[in-house]
Amino acid sequence: MKTDDIAGIVEKHKDDRGGLISILEAVQAKYSYLPENALKLVSEKTGRPLVDIYGVATFYRHFSLKPRGKHLLSCCLGTACHVRNAPSISKEIAKQLGVQPGETTPDKEFTFETVNCLGACALGPIVVVDGHYFSNVRATKVKEILEAARLGLDKGLAKDDSRVFPLDVSCPRCNHSLMDETHYIDGYPSIRITVSFGAMHGWLRLSSLYGRSPATHEHLIPKDTILNFFCPHCHAELNGVSPCSECGAAMVPMMVRGGGIVQICSRRGCKGHVLDLTGVNI
Amino acid sequence: MINLTINGLKVSVEKGTTLLEAAQFFGFPIPTLCHMEGLSPYGACRLCVVEIGEGPKAKLVSSCTYPAEEGLKVRTASRRVVKARKMVIELLLATAPQSKVIQDLASAHEVRQQRFRQEYEDCILCGLCARMCKEQMMANAIGFRGRGEKRSLGAPFDIKNEVCRLCGGCIYVCPVCMLRCTYTEPEKAICGGCANIGPPCVEKEKFNDMMCYMEPCVACEIRKE
Structure with a gap:
């Protein structure tokens, strides 16, 4: 658990006096339950006594002090x-x-x-x-x-939503397909790329549904890490030059089959992405 | 000044005075349990009920939390009030029949029998200890937890926290008094004050750094003899 995370959550709800429930909701959304240390940190950051926070946390059924399942x-x-x-x-x-x-x-x-x-x-x-x-x-x-x-259960939902659709992408350098037909995410073939950060090097699988962000990876990647993306076929670095509109990190371009370019942000956890289909006849 | 009538007597009190304070000032006794001077009124025990208003609009309110109003007609010992009060005592007695304070109240109000199943709870949730801790001791170490039938008073996570100074104020004000004493687990104990209730203190050394508000402490008396 990070002190910064809790501090960030508390900072966001600093102005409303009745913000305690919102803070606890945000903490629970992050850890799926309310860890003891998190409550102590919330007490420290908000300046409210721990008994009050514990009282609220135990009063509402929505809050859980025990770890919950998936x-x-x-x-x-x-x-x-x-x-x-x-x-x-x-x-x-x-x-x-x-x-x-x-x-x-x-x-x-x-x-x-x-x-x-x-x-x-x-x-x-x-x-x-x-x-x-x-x-x-x-x-x-x-x-x-x-x-x-x-x-x-969310898989079925994604299929019904017309705003969410699968993309078929390839490497912008060697034009090899990046799709992994052997591994499905959200019911569609996943996008498999090689990533590295620090001394770590491994694969990353992304959902091919545009607008969805679930990903699986070989190594545990801390949030907010900026990753270096590589093509698994030609090993060329994929990180581009254009900055992400959300966080400023470099965007990673990938070719979309049928024309166009999709760009995703190289920062882990950032949801920045752009789909550019200019000049494509749909 | 606010003019009101208490039991037919016309009185005037300062603005902000509660009915309980007014009645007690003019000599009308109202029994209380969760009320204590120096602590904020809480209205938990309902023992201080009085009847206000007239005719079909008359209603029972807890006098410790009800501020005096202009022209209000208050009855502190009408038949309806006495009946309600006796019922409250009977219920309290069923919750914690071992409490000396509640036994005395029952005796003073001629409650001779108690028709409910006895629970032998060690807490009546009057909140005195939490208010004492917060308002007089400025510690905020204990408070209410949970809700419904699982509502309880105590420290967060059931362990003694840094803000608790072992002052024992909670034990001092507790009308049921065996509340948060965990005699068998000294590391969790907030005060050794009521170690006399279960088995007498034979390993008193464990509690040496705790203040005791029990006067006289039965356990220590037994040891002396």
Whole structure:
């Protein structure tokens, strides 16, 4: 955990007096839970006593002081859901995951919680996984839901959105394709490039969906590191000269099949990207 | 000055005075539990209820938090107030029947029986300790945590923190008094003050650097003999 991260979050909400909840939300979004040290840092930076912050953090169900899993699964046990057999669904989920409500599976994949009402009583019983609502759930559907969550629920969403589309890119120097057909991200072939920073050298896989930023990499790359990109075929350095409009780091150009150039920012974590299709007949 | 009527007596008090302060000043007794001079009023115990207004609009309010209003008619011991007060005492008694303070209150208000299941809780959530810690000791070491039936008072993460000076003020004001004493775990203890309640202090040395507000401390008395 970095002191700077917390300081940055606190700085952002400095002006509103009721900003404590926003601060805690931001901290939880970053670490998926509220670590003890983070709360102490928030107390230090805001000048509010730790008891107050701890009181708020333990008051709201939304905040968790224990590490959470990759997927958050909430089963509604409100009155309307209850009479439609929500307890048996909760039991079925607990059985399939092997954890009780409020616990996280040992593989850190799922955190299972029960909630008192989600405000969508007509659709009950309801199970919410990572923000996706499943209505009229039967105990027999639990397995299906868990399976879908494991595969990633956002994948389907990206396909439906017409603003998100896959690109097929190649190296601007040797024109070899950078697509990796053996490894899929978001359901499409990933873009595989070689990167280096400091003494580290390894591969990086990007999602080929324009506008999406999930990436996997060989080495752990700290946030805000400026990377050097290389073509895995001709080993030419890809970092260009034009600066990123968001952070000023060098942009990395790649050829788009069918014409045009896509540029991505070389700073890890920066979402700066430009798609230039000038002179292309679509 | 604000003019109001307390139990039929016309009185005038300064602006900002609470009904409790006014009534006590003019000699009408109102029992309290979570109220203490020098600490901000909190209205948690509901023992200080009084009836205000007239006819069908009359209602019960906690006098410690209700400021005096012009022309207000206050009754501190009407049948409705006494009934509500007795119920509060009965509920408090069910929560912590071992508390001397609550037993005395019950006896003083002629509560002779208690119809609820006894819980033997070690806290009635009156918040006196947290207010003492914050307002008099300026430490802010303990406070409320959680909510609903899991609401509790204590230090964050259940460990003694740097701001706690082991002053024992929380134990001193606690009406149930065995609150945050963790006799068996000295490293977590905030004060050894009520080590007398469980097994008598036989390893008193462990608590040497803690101040004791228990007068007289039963445990020490036993040891002397």
